[in-house]
Amino acid sequence: MTSLIQATDATLSREPVDLVLTSGERPSTPTQTVLIELGDRSYPIVIGQGLLGKANTYATLPPAASAFVVTNTMVESLYADALRADLASRYAKVHCVVLPDGEAHKTWQTLNLIFDALLQHGCDRNTVLFALGGGVVGDMTGFAAASFMRGVPFVQVPTTLLAQVDSSVGGKTGINHPLGKNMIGAFHQPLLVVCDLDTLDTLPARELSAGLAEVIKYGPIYDMDFMAWLESHIDALRACDRVALAHAVRCSCEIKAAVVGADEREAGLRAILNFGHTFGHAIESGMGYGVWLHGEGVGAGMLMAAELSRRLGLVDAAFCARLRALVARAGLPVRAPVLDANDNAGRYLELMRVDKKAQAGEIRFVLIDGPGKAVLRTAPDALVREVVNTCCAPA
């Protein structure tokens, strides 16, 4: 596999970062750039502090008459003014639409608010959309950009850890359907991704933990050295240490970029990024979107996938315990929820069969084939039922 990442800065070595934190002292980190190489759809991810409030963050964007900021009620009050001020120096008109907050609103109805506002403001094919918020805002803005007039440019300004490490790489955009998550969408690459680490200060601890689930997954599927680094720095990450966050975001983006670069349209390899997601989506959908956060479903889902890997003889119990300990230290639930008191395993199976990775009703699990390596395969229903029963059992 060719690496599709280009380090544009000498600070971009993947060497572990050692941190010595003194109480009250907050180490700072220089701005770093990861270039996602996708031919004429290549784009940079800029990672650093204080990026909101610097107009020259957007200096490389093509000129246009108008910018259109999409955000949600929560993020709007915190960061919309700063972004609008940054953009005002570059665009004659800066419009803004504020969506309701949360996964439950990742629907066509909410998406239509974006289309309504774009048309009411007379936006055209050159208007640049800016997604200011978490994964929900990013996914919906990206899909709106993919579909409005059959495609307009957009920029991601992710303000959650989850969005910074996950949604910002890969070009996946979309909305949920009552019968399945992310069932309607498009592949549409942004022009630029701006990860301002300072925005994570205002992120609720529960959402920071949810973001860590998507960071942790890169260890088991791809890079056990990164997993070891996470085990040493999980507390620093939860404390929003900038140097640790910068390293975690950069490594996550680099690993994801390497995988996505080799398989942009998810024909094969890219599916390994869904480690924990098959079970996780069932949890999210079964509980009702928004009850469990996406990252929480992935956290518990990774442990279920690891347990299934173990029962298939692919990893040992020690690996499962190690992953479970890290997930717990990240502040994530380690026990999966009961979705149906009468036939819980049956309900999980039913929900997983409508997963996008399923083919002709056959569930394809992302499993760990020895630490640091993932594999896509099916499993007997009976074994999956055992895993569900084990992982949903009371402690």
Added chain:
Amino acid sequence: MTSLIQATDATLSREPVDLVLTSGERPSTPTQTVLIELGDRSYPIVIGQGLLGKANTYATLPPAASAFVVTNTMVESLYADALRADLASRYAKVHCVVLPDGEAHKTWQTLNLIFDALLQHGCDRNTVLFALGGGVVGDMTGFAAASFMRGVPFVQVPTTLLAQVDSSVGGKTGINHPLGKNMIGAFHQPLLVVCDLDTLDTLPARELSAGLAEVIKYGPIYDMDFMAWLESHIDALRACDRVALAHAVRCSCEIKAAVVGADEREAGLRAILNFGHTFGHAIESGMGYGVWLHGEGVGAGMLMAAELSRRLGLVDAAFCARLRALVARAGLPVRAPVLDANDNAGRYLELMRVDKKAQAGEIRFVLIDGPGKAVLRTAPDALVREVVNTCCAPA
């Protein structure tokens, strides 16, 4: 400009076809194929008689567990059984969803009926969608295919002349928004297009005429020899003569393919295909979708664009009269409707400013820059007002 068309058949010369029709006799035409060259998204357009009812029409499609036919209430009763029978020999499951008929239903609500059915039937990423119907069914099925699970394959089986000559080439898909036509959509190429000329026998005369508008446009913008051929064969076309129809469909697809091949994403040249559409969209939108057929709007819109070209000194009055005569002989309205009794020209301008081709509120018209050549340019509002006043005037 490189030609992106490959004739796969010796019958594909662009020489005019001479017809001598004897009453009651219907000449037949051999099946022809136009290959649309778009790299790994290339696909064939098959044009002929009796294609519905031949299972081997679909022999080149990749294997999949299920096929999913999208059609409308009108077409379903005529051709759905034949298509389902053709597909049953190739796919284990053939599902079908029947949409309400007409442009007024080219909405998100109708599109969602497709998504609902796809998910209810457990369709997956390999399911092949078949659009059986006119342009509305084709555009919505194409957008559903572009968006379902972020992209599944689809096949066009157009049953109207408009869809055969226009929607089947170029990969444009989408739905309308209350504030504008085709405002939400995607570029998504089909695997195959099957144009069965026999289906045009059941097409109402008004819709056949509407389809001829999109055939006629290729003359003024690209090929005056084709315009001369149309002037000789317009009656044969309206009588559904197979040899004439095959020639008209093939030439239209070839010209469109040459233009689209040079500019797939509509950065420049491709926009000339919208000759008559800027005024036409205003007519459709101003009258309420479905009151005027798309082709009727384009027919009157071409005459308005020609009149604007004349007033800008690009063509002479004789050219305008010649185009007007052909449009009239095709059975299309030559007078544009009054959209607003108080300020008709103002209403046209207002509607045209939200057209997708507009940039920062400036309308870009496709004008005729001498017969056979189109150009994109703006025009003074005062001149556009004169054109609207002239073209909407009572005879």
